[in-house]
Amino acid sequence: MSKISMYPVTLEGQSIEQKRKEIRDYFHNTFDLFEKVFELLQDESVFYKKSEPTRHPMIFYFGHTATFFVNRLMSMQIIYERINPEFESLFAVGVDEMRWDDLEESRYRWPEVSAVRNYRNAVRKLVDELIMRLDFTLPIREDSAMWIILMGIEHERIHIETSLVLHRQMPLEYIKDVPEFNICTHSAEAPQNEMVTVRGDRVALGKSKNHHLYGWDNEYGSYEEVVKDFQVSQFLVSNGEFMEFVNDGGYETKEYWDEEGLAFLQKSNAKHPHFWVKENGVFKYRALSKIIDMPQDWPVDVNALEAEAFCRYKSKKENKEYLLPSEAEYELIYKRANLKDVPALHESRANINFYHYASSCPVDEFGFNGIYDVIGNVWQWSRTPIRPFKGFEVHAAYDDFSVPTFDDKHALILGSSWASSGNLIMKHSRYAFRKHFFQNAGFRYVITQNSKDESGDVYESDELVSQYCEFQYGDTHFGVENFAIACAKIAAKYAINTTKALDLGCATGRASFELAKRFDRVEGIDFSVRFIQVGSKLQEAGYVAFTCKEEGELSINKKVTLQDLGYEELAQKVSFWQGDACNLKPSFTAYDLIMATNLIDRLYNPRLFLDTVDKRLNADGILMLTSPYTWQESSTKKEFWLGGYKDENGNAVRTIERLKDILHDKFELLHVEDLEFVIKETARKYQHTVSQVSVWKKR
Template sequence: MNNTSIYPPTLDGESIEKKRQEIVEYFNNTYTLFEKVFETLMSDEVFYKKSEPSRHPMIFYFGHTATFFINKLILMKIIDKRVDANFESIFAVGVDEMAWDDVNAKNYAWPKVDEVREYRAKVKEIVSKLIMNLELELPIKQDSPMWVILMGIEHERIHIETSLVLHRQMPLEFVKCVEEFNICSHSSQAPKNEMIKIDSTHIKLGKSTTHNLYGWDNEYGVYEEEVGKFKASKYLVSNAEFMEFVQDGGYENEEFWDEEGLEYLKSSKAKYPVFWVYEDRVYRYRALCEVIDMPLDWPVDVNALEAEAFCRYKSKKDGVSCVLPSEAEYRAIYEQTNIEDLPAFHQSRANLNFYHYASSCPVNEFGFHTNSGESIYDVVGNVWQWSRTPMRPFDGFEVHEAYDDFTVPTFDEKHALILGSSWASSGNLIMKHSRYAFRKHFPQNAGFRYVISNNQNESKSDIYESDELVSQYCEFQYGDTYFGVKNFAKECAKIAVEFSTNKTKALDLGCATTRASFELAKDFDEVEGVDFSARFIQVGVRLKERGYIAFASKLEGDLVQNKKVTIQELGYEDIAHKVSFWQGDACNLKPNLSSYDLVMATNLIDRLYNPKLFLETIHERLNSDGILMITSPYTWQESSTQKEMWLGGFVDASGNEVRTLDSLKEILSEHFDLVHLRDIEFVIKETARKFQHTISQCSIWKKK
């Protein structure tokens, strides 16, 4: 399978043209390999099947990675024209079982597979030309347009692996074997596991922004820990070793499962791992496109809850405390086997990047020597290894503006880190510093090893919002009022309700941290809050789910005041059920976001990449006599909107000053009557002694 292997390009180099060629080859390889994954589906009809109810059908994933390129390139103003606005809406947002995920089939009219193939071909041509023609300086930095291209490539590398998992969950009659994904052909008795010593060491996690390989936001920053000596299992847990747990009634014995694990057993009715098949009283193994005799010496594929249950079982059986390794303990193993960061060093010595097989292989096939001379196997590759560490930010964590919600929604203590990569991992996925996490019940190409350790679990991150921008908006919407200026979110909702004749359904567009959505629900039967970033809407989700929000209000320098507001204090406990939140692009909303009596666009239009498009189409979302409420301070800036897209704040070719309100009247007059104008003040606290005092113009428009 090594004909599909290609290394990620470094960010540095001496020749720009050589670097372009390196990137375009990496892009083409990634694009081709991704499409090869979908050749495992038996027919085009299967593209409309779901591997499980909580996921989209396969057609979504086929279109998603291509639309990702276009949506990010538009967001970062690298291109200004869409390829297909409908595709770039319905294929935009994936599923991680967040409250804002929309898997309702009624809300989607999926296109034909051939139409998506044609779309992918168009995107491929666009991206290829950009790679060869974008301005480029070496080294490539995070503010470079080429960084966004690399982001799209690595995003597709992720979906190569996750799509294979989804296809493997399909019924056998829906998938077929493809030559490029031939599985390992050998297996024998599993080796008996044993524990080896790992020396104490100082671990420093995180990398600097000068690192020469692409990275996701969560990889940057610093975390340090003194890791005491511990013991680690020599091998990953094999199917044979896990079989003992299954046959000893491990899935039936509730003492081995925590609360989340018991809920998983109740909902899934699981009696054994998801990729095991029980036929004629014999356990067999589900590979990608076939069921084979159980390969006892291959690593077991389990979710984190099953791995944790096994550790409790083994602890009781052996009289020792077995747990999953922490992120820092895994790094201690990694460093004491002297694995280098570049994949070229270890892919010939590990089962990853499709280099050897398109499946797992025996747990004793790829070994490494520790500094003390002992052998440990599959430090990288074969299957991912679940850890006991939730996804948490390092000190100095910052989001990247092109993908500001790649990691932030997973800082919820519900996403466990997976470490070490699998046979299907490639690109950034196999790097030393890569950090990926999934919900504990998710199936992946993941197994585990266990450790015997006295190292303490890392303390939980506190309940207070760690994202500085989100915290600032929480203070703005839920915090104190200043200088006698009323709460802006409450005041906007009050005015919107005043002018709304019908109060069945409202859309709070650009809802930010969602205060106005809840305020509208006091009068409307249903309210939908939509924002471009999940970072913001998760505040409302947490308020509904946890019953409170907590945030850090900045005082000065690094000093903050922690604040907590409950749903009872806000008076929303009886209306929260009427509010839902969705991630969306105001210039390219999904078709199902319609039939509103009110659309409230708060401080939004001067932040859109195409405000005219938004205004020309928003009437389609409103019922007869519906109300459109727009507020904006008209702070046009090129960082948000290219100047040629501004609606005001400039002098036109004839020498006339163009004001935003005049443009609003011109654009909206065909479908709306202007019924009211007023100013609304707001104050945003930056520190205890620094505030933004702004006046937003509010215009109320009634649909004709």
């Protein structure tokens, strides 16, 4: 198995050409390993089956990682032409059960597997060519085009592991043996778990932008915590140890489960771990492609809710308080193990990177200074919800990697698994999943007096998103009406039919809710998940909380609710989606109104949007455009600007005149007006802008 796995690329050292070769080898190795994972599927028909109802068919994931490369390269203007616009929309989003992940099968027409294979080959060729010709300097930093290549590679590494989990959840008849994925063949009785004392210390988490390895945005920044002495289990919880919980009625005893856990039990009807199979009254174990006798000394595979329930059970049984480790406590466990940033020197004594097995192995096989499986075997659920470190900044190419998980619903997983490679096995990596998700994950427990990581209101601290929250949901300033409300009023005035509306470039969603006062259904779409999660949260949690900057480092917290806004009866009429206005899914259609708010001067190809928007409107449909026409090359390559320049004869080209030329054959211009808006930056600094509104009726 080690022949097709590989360690990640460092960002420094070697010559440019040596580094180029290293990245190229790493890319092809990753692409090969990902496709090897899909050889586990019995035949092509299985590509169209789901491992569980909350996931797409496997064909989606097969295409997803390739489209990721193209979509990110497009968004960062490294390339300007798509390979297959249909695929790059179809396979773009939908992997984490977010409200904006569209799992409605009627909206999809999945392509042939051969077509997706051909597409993947085309993407492989494109990326290979880019690696060989892109200019870059060493060390590679996040503003480098080569960083986006590394981002695509590490993204695919994540999906190597998560796809293996999905395949393992498939009925056994859909999965076949693949020689490269050989599982561990030995097991014994489960060892007795003992507690080991870990000395407390001041813990500093996070890393600087000068770090020598690729990192996701959530890894950067800083966080400090003083951790007291605590005790940690020597081993991961084994199948044998967890069996006591199952046999003692743990899944039937409500007091061991919190509200979320009880909801999981009701929905799943679980009576034992997901990868246990009961045959003739005896529990067996589902490995990747076979069912085997229960390996008592392998780590149990459970979700966080099951791990928490076990801790409550053990706490009651022994009259002690057992918890999952925190992120800070795990840092001290890692430190005790004397592990480095890249655990290459330790690969022979850790079950990671497919080095030993394509499965778990006994929990007492790989020790680290008295604590076993500090890394490897299975991920370890923590009690810490993933949150940004101080100084967190999103990467513009992938703003939805971390931010949607900062909701106190995603728990950090620690330590990596047998299927982890690349960034997944790095010291600073931070990955989190919803508590009911199944991964290659188990747990260990601690006895501790340290913080319990209680949840509360989650305040939006991203400066740009907070600014838009204030813009759309905050106070009005200098007598200027709320822009979202004003736009919705104009749209409602000119709308002829009111069945369905599209709020395109919806940002944090205020106008979408306002349109719902007139329309039966409203869909809000924005390119940025950072924005649409605000409106989505308002629907789901009933409130939006954000930080409003006042002066320097001083800020105030604000919170608005559905009730405050008068949207209680409107919320269910609205849905929010992530999408690219220049390449929307075919299912986004049949609108009576499309309102594109301050959008066209931020699109990478506004003409592409305008040339096709009529196809998404019903007869007598209304198109409403607003824009201050602040064209900039960072958003739109100059050759794609619609206005704001002089033509070859020296004549000024105005955007509104170009809009008339472009839209004339398909639309009748009904109305033009100026509409001002004010965005608060601080208590004493505001942006005062005038947007031009143009209203068009489909001919």
